[in-house]
Amino acid sequence: MKKVIIALLIGTTIQAQTFNKAKIDSLFNLIKENNKGMGSISIFQNGNEVYHNSIGYADIKNxxxxxxxxxxxxxxxxxxxTATLIMQLVDENKLSLDTLLSExxxxVLNAGKITIEHLLRHRSGLFNLTEDxxxxxxxxxxxxxxxMIDRLVRRDVDFQPDEKTAYSNTNYLLLSYIAEEIEGKTYAEILESRIIKPLRLKRTAYGGKINxxxxxxxxxxxxxxxxxxxxNETHMSxxxxxxxxxxxxxxxxxxxxxxFSGKLVSKASLEKMMDTSSGMGIGLGGETFFDKKAYGHNGGIDGFQSLTLYLPDESLSISYLGNGIVMSPNDLVVNVLKSYYDKDYQLPEFKEPLKLKTEELDVYLGVxxxxxxxxxxxxxxEDTVLIVDAKDGPTFPLVCYVKDGFKSDKAGATLNFLPAENKMILELNGNxxxxxKK
Structure with missing residues (x-):
């Protein structure tokens, strides 16, 4: 369960083209043929599903x-x-964004200073229990x-409330418990009554052991x-x-x-959820695709990786859920949208990496x-592997695919070096x- 999406495609005005199913099919056929991923994707526009594809196996052995x-x-x-459930309680005056955790x-340390909104926006400063x-x-x-609470109270805080934004699963764990206290039901029951049944979702549920x-x-x-x-399967408790x-x-x-059509929370609550001015929205991250604002969240648990995005101006939503990841969901979704919008789209190439000696990497090292x-x-x-360490961002290894060119499929990043000029060009999701070099 990691940070929400980082820098996406920016700066180009695009008009939606006639939907080309065959072009997106070709991307997933290529991924399947090269064994670069397993999972399912869905695209909705104006409330209707315009594309779906599934590749690979839910269970390889069987x-x-x-x-x-x-x-x-x-x-x-x-x-x-969870953010939607909390904002529903706010809309019903059962809770306030200013309500203190101490209630x-x-x-919990600093409970008298931490508000519901701090928890929702990852500004509480509470230790992330998944890093225990x-x-x-x-x-x-x-x-x-x-x-779970006993583990939390034994830890010091990472920073003071509202000092900064830092992703912590602890925030949303506590929000779950607060919703349970208010409703007198389990989180699973609240989810069922407030979202699953009203939307008539048949395959969405509070998880259990995989079958x-x-x-x-x-x-x-x-x-x-x-x-x-x-x-290993995380127990959903x-x-x-x-x-x-x-x-x-x-x-x-x-x-x-x-x-986003206003059927789950009030207009005022939705606007608060979409406000990313402090670094994150409420249960949403906000980025720019082309010249359009996109909102969504990603996920990672037990090897599963996922991404859902919604572009309000386009009434377009796209979700990819993967149970076998080589190409990152982020990179895959960018490729899908490039194809969808017919934006200079070329199928990705999957090549065997070049093997370099450790001394051959020295020319690329630095800040x-x-x-x-x-x-x-x-x-x-590390030995013969080049490592990217982005300050306040991700760390990941690279493979060499061409002279002076490195990439990470999982991070969706390509780095092309110009050693003679002390330069490096980062390609991240088309940007x-x-x-x-310093």
Whole structure:
């Protein structure tokens, strides 16, 4: 469950073209043929599904192929659901954005200073429980609310409330508990009564142990050109409203369509959710696709990776849920939208990486900065692998695909170096940015 989407395509005015299903089919056929991903995608426009595709298997061992009804763990996209539930309670005057955490959990450090809005916008300063050193042990078993709170109260805060924005799953775990306190129901029951039943969602639910016989996807990781089953499953009592929902791409689009059409929260609440001026919205991240504003969330849990976006001006929603990831959902969705808008689209190339000696990497090492990009990038190496470390951003390894050219499919980034000029060009989701070495 990681940070929401970073810099997307910007700066080009695009008019929607006639939908070209064959062109997007060709992208997914290429991914399938090259074994670069497994998952499902759905595109809605003006409330109607205009495209769906599924590739790969929900269960490789039993040869169960994924299809339109396959359910996936959606990870942190759950937070958009939780934020919606909280804003419904605000609309009903059962809660206020100014309500203090101390009204519900006074034992939490700084509870008398932390508001509901701080939690919603990741501005509480509370320690992220998924970063606990023993997380991999207790995430696999059932946990009570008391156990989770006890772990939190033993930790110091990371910063003071409203000092800055920093993503923490703890915020949405606590919001789940607060909703349960107000409604006198479990989070699963609240989700069912307030969102699932009203929207008539058939494949969206509070998750449990995965059962592929019920068309639920298992997750896999690519090792030595083969998909290997990820056996560890987070017990859903751990993330609750921070990441416990399972769904399909089509039903995520239905949820987003209803949210942005004003059928789930008031206009004032939706506007607050879409306000990203402090760094994040309420259960939503905001970026720019082409010249259009996009809102959404990504998710990652137990090898599953997912992304849902909604472009209000286009009445366009797109969701991709993956249970086997090589190309990142972010990069995949950008390719889909390039194809959808017919914007200089070329199919990606999948080549075997070049193998370099460790001393051949030295020319690329250093700190790179750009006037137009928010992250300072440090390039280091581990033996024969080049590593990107973006300050206040992601860290990921690169593979060499051409002389002076490196990429990460999972991060959706390409770095082309010009060593003689001490320059580097970053291509991130179609946006090219020039960097200079310090």
């Amino acid at each position: 040869k169960i192929e994924s299809n339109q009804n396959t359910r996936y763990r959606i990870g942190s996209i759950t937070k958009t659901f 519900y959990f006074p034992q 050193e023993d997380f991999m042990k207790w995430m696999l078993v059932s946990n009570t609310r008391e156990q 592929s016989r019920k068309n639920e996807a298992l997750s896999y990781v690519m090792e030595d050109s083969n998909w290997q089953l990820i056996k 751990v993330p609750v409203g921070a990441g416990a929902i399972v769904s399909t791409p089509s039903e995520l689009n239905i949820f987003y369509e209803n949210l 790179y900065t750009s006037q137009s990009f928010p992250f300072q990038i440090t390039i280091t190496k 090219k940015v020039d960097f200079r």
